[in-house]
Amino acid sequence: MHRFDLQDWQWQLICDLFPDNDRKRGGRWKEHRMILNGMFHVLHSGCAWRDLPQRYGPWQTVYDRFARYRREGLFDLMLKRLRTRLDRLGRIDWSCWCFDGSNVRAARCAAGAKKARHKRSPPSQRTTRLDEAVAGLEQSSICCAMAAARH
Secondary structure, eight states: OTTTOOHHHHHHGGGGGGGOSOOOOSSSOOOOHHHHHHHHHHHOOOOOOOGOOOOGGHHHHHHHHHHHHHHTHHHHHHHHHHHHHHTTTTOOOOOOOOOOOOOOOOOOGGTTTOOOOSSSOOOOOOHHHHHHHHHOOOSSSHHHHHHHHHO
């Protein structure tokens, strides 16, 4: 068992979501758990796919399977199953909402535009997307509190 590998009880929660390894045509698939552990290794450690340790199988296989699972929605299905289980156990507080609406503005010259030679006028009071989104939300929303504090 390595640092990012799934434990037996964790694997049992999701193992039935993967296709059977007893295919009639073509070769046998690499073991799903080993491949998934390889994906977790890359995602947790931040290493390049090519630097994946050999114990997880060929890096191309792990990457191809990762792209396939993402494209087919298998990761979404796993998360939905795990969220449902946690909800049944009462471990999710649905009254708590959090989102991040931050962004980083870059100067126009960062995108290749020429620098302006004139003075800038003060910023106008425009309606932002956050303000528009807040308009339709309930007062208990954190969005409303943020927008109210901003004005």
